[in-house]
Amino acid sequence: MIPTPQMIPTPEGNGKIAILLSGGMDSATLFFDLLDAGWAVLPIRVNYGQRHSRELDASRQLSEYAAKRFGERVMEPVEIDFSALGRQLLGSSQTDATVPVPHGHYADENMKKTVVPNRNMILLAAATGVASSRETYYLAYGAHAGDHAIYPDCRQEFIDKMAAALLVCDYEPIVLVAPYGGIDKRGILERGFRIGVPYELTWTCYEGGDKACGKCGSCQERLEGFAANGVTDPVPYA
Amino acid sequence: MIPTPQMIPTPEGNGKIAILLSGGMDSATLFFDLLDAGWAVLPIRVNYGQRHSRELDASRQLSEYAAKRFGERVMEPVEIDFSALGRQLLGSSQTDATVPVPHGHYADENMKKTVVPNRNMILLAAATGVASSRETYYLAYGAHAGDHAIYPDCRQEFIDKMAAALLVCDYEPIVLVAPYGGIDKRGILERGFRIGVPYELTWTCYEGGDKACGKCGSCQERLEGFAANGVTDPVPYA
Numbered sequence A, B: 001m002i003p004t005p006q007m008i009p010t011p012e013g014n015g016k017i018a019i020l021l022s023g024g025m026d027s028a029t030l031f032f033d034l035l036d037a038g039w040a041v042l043p044i045r046v047n048y049g050q051r052h053s054r055e056l057d058a059s060r061q062l063s064e065y066a067a068k069r070f071g072e073r074v075m076e077p078v079e080i081d082f083s084a085l086g087r088q089l090l091g092s093s094q095t096d097a098t099v100p101v102p103h104g105h106y107a108d109e110n111m112k113k114t115v116v117p118n119r120n121m122i123l124l125a126a127a128t129g130v131a132s133s134r135e136t137y138y139l140a141y142g143a144h145a146g147d148h149a150i151y152p153d154c155r156q157e158f159i160d161k162m163a164a165a166l167l168v169c170d171y172e173p174i175v176l177v178a179p180y181g182g183i184d185k186r187g188i189l190e191r192g193f194r195i196g197v198p199y200e201l202t203w204t205c206y207e208g209g210d211k212a213c214g215k216c217g218s219c220q221e222r223l224e225g226f227a228a229n230g231v232t233d234p235v236p237y238a
Helices: A025-036 A054-073 A083-088 A109-114 A119-132 A156-166 A185-195 A217-228 B025-036 B054-073 B083-088 B109-114 B119-132 B156-166 B185-195 B217-228
Strands: A016-020 A040-047 A078-081 A138-140 A175-177 B016-020 B040-047 B078-081 B138-140 B175-177
Touching: A016 A025, A016 A119, A025 A040, A025 A054, A025 A138, A025 A185, A040 A054, A040 A119, A078 A119, A078 B083, A083 B078, A083 B083, A119 A138, A119 A156, A119 B119, A156 A175, A156 B156, A185 A217, B016 B025, B016 B119, B025 B040, B025 B054, B025 B138, B025 B185, B040 B054, B040 B119, B078 B119, B119 B138, B119 B156, B156 B175, B185 B217
Parallel strands: A016 A040, A016 A138, A040 A078, A138 A175, B016 B040, B016 B138, B040 B078, B138 B175
Antiparallel strands: none
16 A cells, blocks of 8 residues: 655745756656646756766756746756765765676665665755755655665655754755655656656666666666556666 | 863774864864774865865875874775865855955854855765765764854754764664864863874864964964963964
8 A cells, every 4th residue: 555645845935946856767756746836946966976877867858858848947957076976985886886786676685785875865965055055945855665675865764864954954944855755656656647757758777778677676666666557668678 | 161071982883983084173183082082083084175175185194193103093094075066065165266265253244154055964974975885883073162153064953963864874873973062172172182182283274375374263263272271373374
């Protein structure tokens, strides 16, 4: 059973919200969910030394597509370059070229190798700095129920503690908006189909090939989400 | 009246602790305080696009000095390169060349210009990733009472919220050690003189000249701390 999704808030304050737009389907859905609700959205993509640039390309294309549809409410996107940091974060297949990408289901123990140490706190902290320097005091985060088993920094407990820290880190309180904590990829896709998210522009696969591999945990979870909705994934698979 | 300093903990776990070693006098004192207490210490310095490299040079020299005195308990230092991020964080005199360094006392309103948006959360998050990738699950942070008025991310409230988030961000809980929350620069120097901190190697001035300017808020607070202890600052002033 999928818990009831938490609500997308209606615009508050100056109506501006930043989002960590990775290029994956979760943050893409949240991006359009926020635009649909009337927010002005600042898309932030982060180069943290990923093996490939497919995700970053997807993030850029999603911003361009959204700007055509929603006009000025899509703020000028920002790319943060953390590639040097990536080299410091050892032991993860996402940034360390000596660690192979594990195949298999997300729930498997070996998927821990895909964890970039403390990645999400680093991304949230940096995005907050970029957002507040642009007078944007809301920050959206697409963590969802499906990630919880493996990634500590996607769990509701982590989100709640980070939200508390963000309220006191700056002169203006930063409000963390993470409305997908109670739903999984199936539920996220349900929302996305309703509001017309261009999933053909998103990139989920951990590998950086011409086509998605269909084998990594990320691909498997995506494919399960599309199948559960009875929809064919528009992204080509190898 | 200076409140009683919080205790430096004795080594726990595997005895390893990371520290954000900026090159300033606060983190330098904490570095030697931890070595004196028996910890193995991982020094982390961060290039976040500062105007000058004096602080980074000081951090490197402090690590080298400590390695001669404490041997293998000084772990191989790590430099994180956040210089690209610095360009994203607009409006601060520390990273934006179009904003002049303000002169005057720290308590003045215009010192807000020295704030890099969300700097300390970004540094703590990145240091945590680096530390945990090196099996180091304690993180030391030299925030002190004197910083509180101006910098939201040096206040005890922020430290407490970050400590709570760090406990749940990773597979291993990360323990934040911030024992100077109750003392100011005078109290920090009192501790440092007792354990022989080489203050001639530290750099406090916001400017990057050959000599410290003696005018910026940072210099003024340092000079007040030395004067209160009846000691002459070994760093040369212009």
